[in-house]
Amino acid sequence: MFILNNNGDIPLYKQLYNQIRERVLSGQMSADFKLPSVRDLADELSVSRNTVEAAYLMCGLDEQDKWPNARKEMAKRY
Secondary structure (H helix, E strand, O other): OOOOOOOOOOOHHHHHHHHHHHHHHHOOOOOOOOOOOHHHHHHHHOOOHHHHHHHHHHOOOOOOOOHHHHHHHHHHHO
16 A cells, blocks of 8 residues: 655655545545555554654654545645
């Protein structure tokens, strides 16, 4: 789903945020798309839960948020 570069100059949470943002703004992720839980995505990417949580928070998401609200929030910012 997402690909992170452990050797890059950009922090992992920013890489993840950028990929989520790009997909939302391009329409690749619809408003009803449900992102994996922090724990599931962290396990899938072999990163810390803090990394995924930081990316989700940058998107305006937390564990209780609904994806359509985050999409609207991201659209307002950009």
